[in-house]
Amino acid sequence: MKPGHEIVPTQGAPRAECDVAIIGGGVMGLGIAYQLAKRGIKKVVVLERGYLAQGASGRNGGGVRMQWSTEQNVRLMQESIELCAGFAQEIGVNIWFRQGGYLFLAKHEKERALMERNVELQNRCGVPTRMMAPEEAGALVPELDISKIVCACYNPKDGVLFPWPFLWGYAHQALKRGVEVHLFTNVSAIERDGSGFVLTTTKGRVRAERVINAAGAWSPEVARLVGVELPNHPHRHEILSTEPLKPFLKPMVSVLSSGLYFSQSMRGEIVTGITVDDDAKGVQLGSRLKFLTTLAKEMVSLVPRFADLKILRQWAGPYDVSPDGHPILGEPPGVPGFFLACGFVGHGFMMAPIISKLYAEWLAGGAKHEVFERCRLSRFAEGKMEKESMILG
Numbered sequence: 296m297k298p299g300h301e302i303v304p305t306q307g308a309p310r311a312e313c314d315v316a317i318i319g320g321g322v323m324g325l326g327i328a329y330q331l332a333k334r335g336i337k338k339v340v341v342l343e344r345g346y347l348a349q350g351a352s353g354r355n356g357g358g359v360r361m362q363w364s365t366e367q368n369v370r371l372m373q374e375s376i377e378l379c380a381g382f383a384q385e386i387g388v389n390i391w392f393r394q395g396g397y398l399f400l401a402k403h404e405k406e407r408a409l410m411e412r413n414v415e416l417q418n419r420c421g422v423p424t425r426m427m428a429p430e431e432a433g434a435l436v437p438e439l440d441i442s443k444i445v446c447a448c449y450n451p452k453d454g455v456l457f458p459w460p461f462l463w464g465y466a467h468q469a470l471k472r473g474v475e476v477h478l479f480t481n482v483s484a485i486e487r488d489g490s491g492f493v494l495t496t497t498k499g500r501v502r503a504e505r506v507i508n509a510a511g512a513w514s515p516e517v518a519r520l521v522g523v524e525l526p527n528h529p530h531r532h533e534i535l536s537t538e539p540l541k542p543f544l545k546p547m548v549s550v551l552s553s554g555l556y557f558s559q560s561m562r563g564e565i566v567t568g569i570t571v572d573d574d575a576k577g578v579q580l581g582s583r584l585k586f587l588t589t590l591a592k593e594m595v596s597l598v599p600r601f602a603d604l605k606i607l608r609q610w611a612g613p614y615d616v617s618p619d620g621h622p623i624l625g626e627p628p629g630v631p632g633f634f635l636a637c638g639f640v641g642h643g644f645m646m647a648p649i650i651s652k653l654y655a656e657w658l659a660g661g662a663k664h665e666v667f668e669r670c671r672l673s674r675f676a677e678g679k680m681e682k683e684s685m686i687l688g
């Protein structure tokens with residue numbers, strides 16, 4: 296942030312009446328708040344029970360990609376990456392966005408068909424992904440042991456950004472436009488009040504004409520406050536960063552079968568995570584040895600040079616997992632005025648720029664984008680799901 300651009304959250308009690316109350320001050324809640332204010336809806340209140348970036352938004356790897364297995368996600372992410380590229384200009388904050396591409400690796404012959412199908416879909420949507428032989432992937436990342444892979448695919452337009460300034464930028468611009476951002480403000484009850492709702496918070500009561508549930512992995516708890524059951528659930532996802540190395544790694548590298556991914560930050564650290572099962576219930580933020588050993592084994596077998604690398608930090612965050620890997624959006628049946636913005640699994644950060652823009656356009660009286668119909672809650676009960684298979688972690 297530039298001097299004079301510090302974020303000073305709103306002090307005191309929230310306003311008694313507002314147009315839109317947003318529960319959750321992660322990237323989704325803050326993005327929607329900013330986009331609403333930009334469209335002239337200024338009586339917006341963000342209610343965050345912790346500090347800024349306390350949830351998944353302050354804990355993620357910052358990867359943004361157009362390589363998906365469903366047309367919906369490919370197209371949304373094309374637009375979202377455009378918005379990421381213009382973020383510094385629009386918001387006035389450097390998010391260290393580096394488009395070094397995403398290199399997906401297949402270790403087993405049976406993964407080739409999925410990769411080829413995805414590349415064909417992405418090409419049809421105008422994304423320049425291409426299949427690569429192991430030798431070509433090795434030319435891009437010479438440290439890889441290419442004897443471990445059968446093929447790869449690469450889109451040079453994917454990239455990595457630094458998540459925190461993204462949130463600071465949205466928060467700063469929302470506050471500047473009159474949005475109230477209340478930190479350490481828990482929402483514990485929601486009652487229907489005519490066409491709107493009254494929310495009970497630790498800082499007092501707020502009446503809102505419309506409410507947005509942007510509480511990430513905690514969204515099922517928040518939905519229950521209005522009697523709605525959601526099918527998404529939290530899953531612990533762990534990640535770490537290492538000592539800095541001289542810059543050498545251009546793309547984000549990811550292994551399809553294990554969910555291993557790694558990129559190099561602008562400070563030279565290797566930032567990496569992997570899929571590890573978790574039987575624990577609820578949001579779990581503890582770090583486990585099981586994660587370290589699973590990751591080290593996969594990582595060193597693929598990049599032997601990483602064997603001596605020292606780990607500096609390890610942490611966990613909550614994925615907000617929906618049954619088909621797509622978000623849950625719009626108003627649940629029977630609760631008009633209560634909007635869902637959850638179920639983003641491990642890709643909500645990259646989706647936030649486009650989803651928050653489309654949400655604000657709709658709520659400000661503009662067109663309702665078809666994603667809201669496609670991602671409605673009732674699709675699960677109706678059995679109308681198109682599963683996304685390119686989920687990492």
Ligand SMILES: Cc1cc2nc3c(=O)[nH]c(=O)nc-3n(C[C@H](O)[C@H](O)[C@H](O)COP(=O)(O)OP(=O)(O)OC[C@H]3O[C@@H](n4cnc5c(N)ncnc54)[C@H](O)[C@@H]3O)c2cc1C
Binds near residue numbers: 568637
């Ligand atoms: C380790 C890790 C790596 C990831 N890597 C990537 C990646 O590379 N790319 C990507 O796009 N995505 C990634 N993700 C996923 C991404 O971080 C999330 O999808 C995204 O941040 C979700 O944002 P959100 O605003 O919906 O939720 P959150 O950021 O979790 O925000 C929800 C907020 O709601 C608040 N809240 C909950 N209940 C209440 C209540 N009752 N009252 C008030 N406030 C409440 C919480 O305190 C929290 O701050 C990763 C996630 C993790 C954990």
